[in-house]
Structures are given as structure tokens and as C-alpha cells.
Amino acid sequence: MARRILLITNCEYGQANVVLALAYELATRPNVRVAIASFKALEKRVVHLQMQLKDAGYASSNVSFHLLPGRGHIEAVGMTRLDTPHGTGVREALHSFRYAASMLLPWTESEYTAQLRTIEDIIHGYKPESAVVEWFHRAGQDVCKKLHLKLFVITPNSSKDLVGFRQPWGSGLWKYPAISSGYAYPLPVSKLAPNVFINSKLIINCLLSPIVRKSDRMRRSYNRNARPVLVDPRIQYFCPSTPSLDFPLVIPKNVMLCGPIVIQAHPVRMVDPQLADWLDQAPTILVNLGSHVTFDSSAIKQLVGGFRMLLRNHPNIQILWKLRPEGDVQQTLDEWVEKNADIQNRVHIEQWLQPEPLAILQHRNIICSVHHGGANSFFEAVSAGVPHIVLPVWYDTYDYATRVEWLGIGLWGSHQSAPKVSTLEFGQALLQVVGSKRFRDKARSLAQSCLQYTGRVQAADEVLKTLCA
Template sequence: MSSDKRPSLLFLTSPEHGQANCQFAVITCLREHYGDDIDIHLCSYPELENRTLPSVTFHSVKGEGIVKYFEKITGSPKAGLQEAFKTISSPTGFLPACMAYPRLLPLLHPESPEEYVASANDVAKILADVNPDFIVCDDLFDQARDAIINSGRKFILISPNTIKEVAGKNQGLGRLWKWPALVSGYAYPVPWHLIPLNIVATIFPLFYFRRYERFLTLIRTRNAAGYPDLLPKWQANQTKYSKIMCMSTPEAEIPAVYPPGVICCGPILQHSKPLQEVNEKMYEWVMAKPTVLIVLGSHFVTSEEYANKVMAALNVLLDARPDIQVLWKVRKDCEFEIAGWKEKEDRVKVVQWLEADPIAILETGNIVCFVNHGGSNSYHEALQTGTPQIILAAWVDCYDFATRLEYLGNGAWGNKGSAPGCDTKTLTKALLKVIGATPDAAEATKIWERAAELKEIVTDGGRRIGREVAAGYVWEGLQEALRTYHD
């Protein structure tokens, strides 16, 4: 046990918002329930330190997160961001699906093998210095997982993703023909005529990586440094050393096998202050009319062409529905005026930044549709609040949520066939389908009812909050570890 009088927890995470937010949600929850009775530490790359709560001790790891690493090699934040997301920007289809995982490796591990080992060794040193009683680790933070496994310490993994990402290899042969291959864009279940292509796209990476020198060099370098086997995230059994928590709720998911050790918490989302407390004027504006919220992720940069296509689709909706308004967060790639926006600016509020978190806006109950990029956090924010959604899939890891949305019936894929770009005709069709050309449109009503039904499922009628569930499992793991130390 730690020499500190208080039980100690160490959280380890990649610094990217999509990975770190679920850990912040759990940390905040633990603080609310147990106050200063536990000593909480957070370990990540330096760029996450300024987001860390004052009551949490931060430990910096040698190296950089994905975006910062690309900033370093390109020489500027803007170029780094563009390069990072160019790496995982891809159209859908058979050939892109075959190369999906090979495209992901340089993004998840842009560092050199030597830099990887240096980070893992640094985590090992932090583990020895902090000597935590229990550890919570981001499932994508391979360097940290390597160090933890070698240390023999007790830990639990946490993922901001779903059963498909954490237990794909546990699905048996059904995975080959039921689940759409990553980036394929195929529907769930995979149509019969596409099954042969889906099988090839799913197994191709297994053969590719056997000859992919970058991957093999990283494995050899790790092994030589004392970290055995494949990268932890790439090993077949993700629950070999610990349990893993994810955001899925089985009854609100695509059918899957749930192996022992996989804990389905539901949406693990951060608590946010109500919109009216953060920005009263924005709250009054949102509550004035049924509102469409458009937020395409914290890193998505919008081109003039893309924005103009979205606006053209919005114009069709707004002409059909005078009772609707739009709140649109746009991060432009350069200075430009969106075509057709001036004529509708009284009903289309365009902002570069939202003072409140998107979930705070969704929780007002006056959002009729959430247009998002298909990231896990955004998808689950809409799921938890019962908000119909349209996904404008931006990157390779977003397409699965678009196909999941179509299968579950709580929204529409707004750029199907044109992703990662945008097609006005397809988006217009999605907007009219999800929101309706009239307030009582039958299809839109059905989608709204389905979204509300899924909310009831994932929250158990408001009695179940994902971050509370995850925090409970962390506390349980800590208590079990303490009992082991005392025995």
C-alpha cells in the first residue's frame, strides 16, 4: 500500500479531449462523493496540465500527444492540426476500409520507437514514485499500459468508445460478416452482397501488419526494452490483465458478444453547468424556438465550400419550417462569409466558440436535432439527452457511429456517400427526415420517439448516470486493492 495515509488513485490518459474527458468525468465524480478522502493523481503529456483540477496532482510524461507531436514536426499549430487529421480523413468504401488500420497507426503512434520507449520508461518511473493503490488507464495509452503491465500493479482500463472498439476481437467469426469493416460505410447488418468484401477488408490488416516495417520496428524496439508481445491495444484479449469500462449500453447497441471483463457503463460524460447559469442570453435565444445545434468537434476546421453546402441545406429546412432556428459553431480555416447566411442571420446564429458545453445546450430540452461529426462523446451526449442527431462523419473513427445511428433509428447519416466532405442534397434530405418538413411529420416523429426511448434505456429512466457507474467501479477496484494489500 502507498505510504500516504489516504488511499491513492492514479489516472493515466492521452491528452486529447476525446480520450481525457471521460477520465475527468470520473475524477470529478469521485471528488464529489469522497472529497479529500482519496489522493488523486493524473499522468499525461504536458499539454493536459492546464485542464487538471487544482485538487489533483499532475505528473508530466516525456513526449507529446498526437496534435502536439504533429505541431512539432510541421512547425505550427495550424499545420500540425491539419496534418494530424489529414492522416485519418478518408472516404468510405472497400479500398479505404482495407487501409483503415494502417492509416491509424501513424496517428496513434507518430513518435519514433525510441520516443515510445522513453515515454513508457517515464511512466514506469512515475508509477514507482507515486506508488498508487489503484490505477485507471486510457485504453489507447499504450505506453502507459506497457509500464503498468510490467509493474504488476492493479488497474482498470477506461475507454470513451463502445463494445466494437474494446471487444472487436471477441466477436468470433460473426465479426467478419455482421459488423461493417472500419471505414467501409456498409450498413449494419452487412448486406449479403457486400459480405465477401467486408471479410477481406476486416482481415487484410492482419496480413498487412506482418510486413509493415514501421509497425514491426516499433514492436521489436519495445520488446528489446522489456515490453513483451504486441502493443497492448493491438493484442487479441483486451481484458487479459484487467477489466475495461466503455460507454456502451447493450440494449441501445448493435448486437454483440459481451465478454467477461467488459463493463458497460453507459455514456461517461462530464457534468456541465446548466446553460442558463453559463450564458443567460444564449439560453433565452435557444429557448425562443425549437433549435438545431451544429457542433462538428473541437478539432474540425470548416472550409468555405463545406460551410456553403451546409448553409444551402439549412436554407431548405428554414424555408419549410419558419418555427425553426439554428445555432452553429464554426471554426473556419480562413476568413470568409458563408453564402446565404446574411439573409437568415436572425434565425441562424453562427459562433466561433460556445461558452457552454454542447451537452448543457442539449439538456435544455429545446434542441430538435444535434448535427455533429460522429465522435463518441458527441454521439453519446445526444444519446443520453434523447436528442435526434445527424452525423456529418469527419474521420475514419466516426463512420461506425453513423451506421449505428441508422440501425438504431435515432437519426440520419448526413454525408453518406460524400464523407468526409458534405453534399447539400444528402444533408437536406437528412434534415427534413430528422426534423420534418412540417411539425407533425410522421418520420421525424418516429425518430424523436426512438431517441427518447434510447435515452430511457441508457439512463434507466434517469436513475443511471454513466460517470457515476464508472466511478463506482473505480472505487470498488480501489477497495479490492486495499483489501489485498492488507491480507
């Protein structure tokens, strides 16, 4: 008889990718069936996952999709691509915290109740033996706890995001860069007081927030034993980090560092032969700035200026750029190509990448990943052993820019201009990373260090081990 496991996640790719990776791994195991519960926007990704399983010789029916009612997490929070970007420092960090409290549980009482009822119905109908819930999906965790279903929690984020504030001697306040601050690590002495201030304001704002109080009331009305905690010591957490990939931290026993939790990626040639032919031509930089990051014409001009600096100095390099041009952005790109006929064949712009980004990063000709500092982008490039240039725009993306420089695997390409980009700064970062053997060697070394952590395999093993216990 097949073992049944329920995975519950928000629909945003940055949060759901680790869940999809785990779902793939579990679905390849003998006599295991997986159900994924999420919002409508994720359904097409689950269909794609089913196709990947079928292509790999497994039954697509090993994974099923169950629809949750209402709005996705980011839509419910009210964040938009236009008003969310922020700069660094105290004032900008505090301004960014206006969304912090609602991130914990952004739905109305009726929306939250509808989710609870739907998840209960899914559990009663599907009868899973255990569940794995994405960190920010509070309703999924609440239902599993109330029904006493064996529960694991999975996060796409670093261990610092998960347990930073649970460090001895209150070091989470003063030792590590505060989220949204953009501070370096190790923290300069001049930034100690501002760092403590930013972290304290975040904690106080959340504790005193009417949104948080309301969410606690909602959760306790559903389950009187509900506890207002982000990390529950009774639950096993899966984290894609490793000791080598994060700042030095004390990791609790209930947090498992699995290494990068990335989905199995079919080679580029299998998915998109034409793109594979193009990649085979020359050393390539992958530019993938995330689906939630929006650049206007002015920002595109700055990026283009940086690319021109690189291409003029390295005539053998080409650029693969994932970008969905809108409005005057397309006009800016057309003008760039027309004025620089010599680079027309060296810049390839795709609105959507058919292969998984990881598959592209694993191509032998990829020499650098330019990304916005999202957790998935960071861990994918790390696992592929590719140097980074990070162009952070908000929240923890600044942490990943700092982390990349501290680890010696790349550069923050917009120190002086974030959340925007300047041609000179970005161009110089490109030239430094592409021209440095040091970054390449360190990136490969870190990728090797991750091999002992098997990511989705390790998480799947742990889930299945408890079923056999």
C-alpha cells in the same frame, strides 16, 4: 488517509473526455485524490475541471496534473485534418489504413522511453493505489503492468471497436461493418465478401507492419512479459456503450458496459446566461462537427444550403453552430447572412462553446444534434435523448453514422457525398429528422434505457471497490 488514483491519457479530447469524466466523479468521493498524467495540450482542460469541482463545492486540489514529455498521440501519428478524410468502400477503406499501424504506438524509441521513465517517476512519487489508463496510451499500460499496479483501461469507443474481432465463429470479419467501410448494418449480402476483405487487410497489414514489429520490440525491451494485445483478458475495461446502443455482441466478462461516460455539466444558464437566453427563444439544432474536422469554403456553402432548406420550411427553428471560421470561410458566412437578412437572428455561430456540449444538448429546446460521428458526440447526444444527423469523415465515424440509422435515432446526412456534404442530401436529412416524431421518441427511449447504466459513476464505483477489497 486519502486514497490515491492515477489516470493516464492521451491529450486529444476525443480520447481524454471519458478520463476527465471519471476524474470528476472520483474527485467528488470522500477521501479520494486523483492525479491526471497527460501531454501539455490537456493541462488547460484539467484546470477547467478543477474550476468545475470548485464551483460544485469540492476542493480543486482533489485533482492534480502531471506532465508527460513529447508529442500527443495524433501529432505523433502524423495525421492531419486535411489528408485524413476518406470516402466509403473498399478502395477508400484500404487507403485509410495507412495510419492504422502507427496508431498503436506512434512514438520514437526515445519518446516512448521518456514517457516510461516519467510515468514511473510519477507512480513512485504519487504512490497511487490503482491506475486507469486510456485505451490507446500504451506506455501507461506497460508501466502499470511492469510495476504490478492495479490497472483498469477506459475507452471512449463502442463495444464493437473494443471486442469486434473477438466474436465467436470469426463473426467480427463478416457480421459487422468494417471500420472505414461505411457499410450498413445488418450487412447486405453483396457486402459480405468486401467486408471480409477489408477486415483481413487491416489485420494482415498490422501484423506485418514494421511499425508494429518495432513497437513490440520496444515494449519487450522494457518488459519481457509485454504482450502484443489490444484487449488483455487479465484487465478490467470500462466502455461507454450498452447492449441497446451497439450491434449485438458477445461481451467478455472483463469488459464493463457502463453506459455513456460523460462529465457532469453545469446548466447553460450558469455558464453563459446570454446563450441561455438565446436558446430559450425557439427549438434549436446544435451543430458541433468536432475540433479536428476542417471545412473549406466549398463545404461550408453546402452546409449553408442545407440549413437554408430547413429554415425556409421551419420559420420557428434556429441553429447554434460551433465553428471557427478561417480565411474565405468567414467571407462565405458573411455573404450568407447579408443575403438572408431574415435569418440573421436565427443562426448563432460560436468559435468555442463555453458550456459543455452535453449541457447544451440537455437544454429543453435542443431538437437535433448535427455531428461528425465522433464517439463522444454520439454518446452525449444519446444520453440527452436528442436525435442525430451524422456527417462522417473518417474511420469509426462511419460506424456511428451506420449505428444511428440502425438504432432509428437519426440519419446519416451525407450517404452519397461523404466525406463531403451536398446541400440537397443534407437539407433533406434535416427536414426528415426535425419533422419526425419517430426519431424523437426513439432517441428518448434509448436515453431512458441508459439510466440503469450510470456511466462515470459505475466506473468510479468499480475502481473504488477494488481498493476496499
